Amino acid sequence: MTSLQYSKTIFRQLTTSRHSILIKPFSTSSRIMTRSDKILHLNNTNPQIRKAEYAVRGELAIRSEVLKNELANGAKLPFNRVVxxxxxxxxxxxQKPITFFRQVASLVEYPEMLKDENAEAAARFFPKDAIERAKLLLKHIGSVGAYSHSQGIPYIxxxxxxxISERDGYPADASKIFLTQGASAGVQLTLEMIIEHNNVGVMIPIPQYPLxxxxxxxxxxNPVPYYLDESKGWGLTTEELQRALDESIKKGIETRALVIINPGNPTGQCLTEQNMREIIEFCRKNKIILLADEVYQTNIYQKDRPFHSFKKILKSMGPDYEGFELISYHSISKGMIGECGRRGGYFECEGMDAFVLEQIYKISSISLCxxxxxxIMVDLMVNPPKKGDxxxxxxxxxxxxxYFSLKKRAQILENTFNSLEGCTCxxxxxxxxxxxxxxxxxKAIEAAKAAGKEPDQFYCLAMLxxxxxxxxxxSGFGQVEGTGHFRSTFLPPPELFDEFCGSIKNFHASFMNKYRD
Amino acid sequence: MTSLQYSKTIFRQLTTSRHSILIKPFSTSSRIMTRSDKILHLNNTNPQIRKAEYAVRGELAIRSEVLKNELANGAKLPFNRVVxxxxxxxxxxxQKPITFFRQVASLVEYPEMLKDENAEAAARFFPKDAIERAKLLLKHIGSVGAYSHSQGIPYIxxxxxxxISERDGYPADASKIFLTQGASAGVQLTLEMIIEHNNVGVMIPIPQYPLxxxxxxxxxxNPVPYYLDESKGWGLTTEELQRALDESIKKGIETRALVIINPGNPTGQCLTEQNMREIIEFCRKNKIILLADEVYQTNIYQKDRPFHSFKKILKSMGPDYEGFELISYHSISKGMIGECGRRGGYFECEGMDAFVLEQIYKISSISLCxxxxxxIMVDLMVNPPKKGDxxxxxxxxxxxxxYFSLKKRAQILENTFNSLEGCTCxxxxxxxxxxxxxxxxxKAIEAAKAAGKEPDQFYCLAMLxxxxxxxxxxSGFGQVEGTGHFRSTFLPPPELFDEFCGSIKNFHASFMNKYRD
Incomplete structure (x- = not known):
């Protein structure tokens, strides 16, 4: 096989693999890069990274970037905007950012506007409480351009x-809270801490967020998958947790932690108090650390399913559960804030060994802060304007x-999906x-096979x-073998939402007509 | 041994170990956390993390935080400020941030100020070019609150x-540039990529930045240490590189990459062109990837030692070196910008396999962006105001x-250190x-031993x-066995610099008087 053939083969394998991750174009030089003439090549990079898959930014997302570029360069496509x-x-x-939050963020960037002699001019743009908050933050921070404490600014x-203590009615301790660059960074850091060797297992829901x-x-x-029950609104039972754990034990896996995403991603379910208590009991009984991904805690749309934090439920369970090990994650990227690009969040450690906290501090400090x-956005999230401000x-x-718009859009999109032939939501x-x-x-499944794709991936690519x-x-989130799903946000803007739903309906109808058996 | 005794023993081992990393106080609950009753404890966390040491934020930094808190709470200490x-x-x-940079950062946070109807009011705070730049950036970014492309915003x-191409006179390719959360994140990510298994070696300078x-x-x-020659201004010879490599080969280590920090950290030296060519030749001959940490590229104080990027030197070496694998790192934290708290930087991949770039993209995408x-600060760094703006x-x-103040302070502090008994700089x-x-x-060395400290650590603690x-x-950076050093920035503000140098002189004299043999 020549170098060129070798390259092409690998390239085809990559592009046709189930969750291929491609960034195009990496303009290669005139030389064909192959295994033989590079020190670092595909086959000798970190094998764990090679194994990792992240569908949310995978083939579909990368293809959508290409289409976006084509549109920007004037290409004629069947649509005007990539959504x-x-x-x-x-x-x-x-989605518009929260004005107060951005005012404070703007002021701390350029403290000139906070000077007394500029008060009148600043008042043209900034309310008094934004100015006060910016001053207060800078008093504790110094400059947004300085490294902070590695664990996060103590005041924040x-x-x-x-x-947390107001939300839950139980005390929280700032020394056990770590600010992070988004919840993802917190999850990565704490999992890194927990994974002692390659026989450690972590229970994760299926479907799960592919982080x-x-x-x-x-x-x-080792991921130890437990399945959410779609027929019961993506319900979670301790029987299923036990089944998953038993299976991991049979394989000799040392299962040490359990991830719960509540409210669920991609599945959107919200756990009941009773269910949460059972999960905590399950963890205690089996000596498992609970990792509670609660980044969607304010995205709650059903009155009969309010959000409860695991911290609160745990604390309500009395002294038998003292010392229970729980890590809870939160983020500024979700909720009504949606400040994803800013990368902010925190995690709270409950019941963790003090020496483990020291190790978490140390690993945080290597990345400085x-x-x-x-x-600052975390501060604003946890301490927004109060009545009277x-x-x-x-x-x-x-x-x-x-909030109300998201709730409404969730309903409209659910109705749209349930109106599609062969689709339930x-x-x-x-x-x-x-x-x-x-x-x-x-016929569609066969066409997908012929294209080397999972059927639901094939469907999503056709939609795109x-x-x-x-x-x-x-398939990017995990699902019961033989079923097909897709995940969609309901975030397209309200004024385009009908058009958005309409285009899905039209696409689906023509797809089904094309492939109907 | 009781639980409490066990805890205390471990605690003492930690606090007296050479580079102990302590965050105090982690207020522990009333229960004593010990190995026996926690799922995760010191002895079953990730052993690699336990092994890691990061002196820059280690015992001294942590103790300085404690002193800072004491001062803030009104304690009487022999000094008024922790430096x-x-x-x-x-x-x-x-250090004051660059005004233009902060103006743009402030405007993109709160685009209300960019609206035409607010132009007059905005002009009170913002010059025309800051407003134009903010508009241009937002045109390409949309919102600073939105996730961007995982590799970084294409426009930036x-x-x-x-x-890079203007700096070096050779083309650079945006598809091979990755924006990062500081150079540290880039170094971590690329090393993670390169380390295939636990037998891979990476050559690092001693002394080195402990990242x-x-x-x-x-x-x-495996770190493969090569020593910088203090007697020759922290010079680097290929003979020493070869010695280090030979030694690693003897140990069966597969050395795959070489880290050069230029200008040096902690050592401050700046490589000559000739030296850089020799290093590139060494890497090519030995099939080693060159990792060039160039975050101090604008902090250059000697006319006869200008900065050259490895990219430029490599490209000047002609077609024989085509395809040479080089990764270069840069940052917004250093130079005259000093925007450390913002976490921004980039790395450029030269000659890397396209499939490896895909893997780098994938691993970046898991952290979203x-x-x-x-x-934005990277954009401002690489594209500052031009003459006429x-x-x-x-x-x-x-x-x-x-710049000139840093240069002057470097000289004053060097003179101070060289004036100290037993000190050369x-x-x-x-x-x-x-x-x-x-x-x-x-006597000082014996006192250090008695306290369970390295002598230079003991000296630095006494100074603090x-x-x-x-x-x-x-000892936190590595040094020739039996020698002692310390690293100090010359960043204390100009108006306090004489006092700062004076306090070092006074301390040193009394320390030497106390311990003189």
Whole structure:
């Protein structure tokens, strides 16, 4: 095989693999890069990274970037705009940021505007409470351009602790809170801490947010999948947890942690108190650390399914559960804030060994500190304007408008999916996604096979090419063998939402007509 | 041994170990956390993390935080301010940010100020070119609150490519540039990529910036130390590289990459062109990837030692070196910018296999994207105001003032160190640090031993307690066995610099008097 042939073969394998991750174009030089003449090549890079898959930014997302570029360069496509429903990225879909938050962020960047002699001019743009908050933050921070404490600015951690204790009715301790560059960074860091060797297992839901499988792959650990029951609104039973654990024990895996995503991603379900208590009992009985991904805690759409934090439920269970090991993650990227690009979040350690906390501090310190603007947004999230503050009314209105609009869009999209031939969709109790099941005709499944794709990936690719709507196939999240799903956010802007739903309906009808058995 | 005894023993081992990393206080609950009753405890966490050491934020830095808190709470100490010279954190030591950069950062946070109807009011704070730049950036970014492309915003990567090609006189390719959350994140990511198994070696300078040893420890790889020659201004010879490589081969280590920090950290030396060519030849001959940490490329203080990028030298070496694998790192944290808290930087891949780039993209995508404000600062760094722009004069003045002041402070501190009994210090060609050698009296060495400390650590701790000046002992960077050093930034503000140098002199004299043999 010549070098060129070798390259082409590998390239084809990559492009046709189930979750191929391609960035195009990496303009290669005139020389063909092959295994033989490079020190580092595909076959001798870190094998754990090679194994990792991250569908949310995989083939579909990369193809959507190509289409976006083509549109920008004047290409004629069947659509005018690429709509990125593959990822919960509200501000990329025109969601307006919370004004007060951005005012404070703007002021701390340029403290000249906070000077007394500029007060009149600054008042043209900034309300009094934004100016006061910016001054207060700078008093504690110094400059947003300086490295902070590696664990996060102590003053902001104190505010996070206050927020948690007010939310839950139980105390929280700033010294056990770590600010992070988004919840993902927190999950990666804590999993890295927990994975002692390649026989450690971590229980994860199926379907799951692929951060977990990707991170476990990189860390060379074992995902221990437990299945959510689609027929019961993506319900979670301790019987299923036990089955999954038993199976891992049979394989000799040392299962040490359990990931719960609540509200669920991609599945949108919200756990009941009773269910949460059972999960905590299960963990205690089996000596398993609970990792609670609660980034969607304010994206709650059903009155009968309010959000409860695991911290609160745990604390309500009394002294028998003292010392229970729980890590809870939160983020500024979701909720009504949606400040994804800023990379901010935190995790709280409950019941963790003090020496383990020291190790977490040390590993955090190697990366110096989370970015300070992200930390500031955490402060604003946990301590927004209060009733009576000059910015309160506007804050409340902006927050509620986004909330009610999301709730409405979730409902409209659910109805749309349930109206499609062969498609059923559970409602979203929470989060930003729907995860409908799609039953494709045999002909479509055969066409997918011929193209070397999973059927749901094939369907999503066809949708993207036809409508510009980018979703993620269920195969990227994990699903019961033989079923097909896709995940879509309901974030497209309200004024385009009918058009968005209409284009899905039209696409689906023509797809089904083309492939109907 | 009881639980409590066990805890205390471990605690003492930790606090007295050479590079103990302590965060105090982690307020533990009433229960004593021990190995026996926790799922995760010190002895079953990730052993690679346990092994990692990061002195820059280690015992000295942590103790300095405690002292800072004590001062804030009104404690009477022998000093009024803790001066953090342990880390290159200019804005924490009152360095003013570049006004234009902050104006743009402020405007993109709150685009309301960019609206036409607000032009007059905005002009009170913002010059025309800042407003134009903010508009241009937002046109390409959308919102700083939205996730960007995982590799970094394409428009900004194009500007980085332009900057590199103008700096070097050779083309650069935006598709091979990755924006990162600081250079550290880039180093971590690329090393993670390169480390295939625990037999891979990476050559690192001694003394080195401990990011490298810490990251290699976490990745379970082998540092292959080569020594810089202090007697020749921290010079680097290929003979020493060859010696280090030969030794690694003897041990059966597969050495795959070579880290060069230029200008040096902690050592401040700046490589000559001839030396750089020899290093490139060495790498080519031995099939080693060159990793060039060039974050101090604008911190250059000696006319006869200008900065050259490895990319430029490589490209000047002609077609024989085509396809040579080089990764170069840069950052917004250093230079005259000093925007450390923002976490921004980039790395450029030269000659890397396209499939490896795909893997780098994939691993980047799992963390979603570098924070957008950090990316914006990269744009400003590589594309500052030009002659004729409204902000140019101010930018030039601010930049030059910082530059000349740093150069002057480097000289003053070098003179101070060279005036100390038993202390010799090479000048800084570049970077932000001096790394003097200190010869301590036998009595001091014995006192250090009795305290369970390395002698230079003991000296630095004494200095901290006496003056509030926090430096880092040479043992944290690596040094020739039996020698002692410390690293100090020369960043304390100009108006306090004489006092700062005076307090070091006074401390040193009394320390030597106390321990003189």
């Amino acid at each position: 990125g429903c593959n990822i919960g990225n509200p501000q990329a879909l025109d 951690r104190e505010n996070v602790a206050k927020f 977990y499988t990707a991170t476990l792959a990189v860390l060379d650990a 989370p970015n300070v603007q992200g930390q 000059p910015s309160y009314e506007q804050y409340k209105k902006e927050y509620d408008d986004i 559970n409602p979203a109790d929470g989060a930003m996604y729907l995860f409908p099941q799609i039953r494709l005709p045999k 090419e036809s409508t510009g709507v980018c979703m993620v196939a269920g | 953090g010279c342990n880390i290159g954190n200019p804005q924490a030591l009152d 990567r194009e500007n980085v490519a332009k900057f 490298y040893t810490a990251t290699l420890a976490v990745l379970d790889a 570098p924070n957008v404000q950090g990316q 409204p902000s140019y004069e101010q930018y030039k003045k601010e930049y030059d003032d910082i 090479n000048p800084a060609d570049g970077a932000m640090y001096l790394f003097p050698q200190i010869r301590l009296p036998k 307690e006496s003056t509030g000046v926090c430096m880092v002992a040479g």
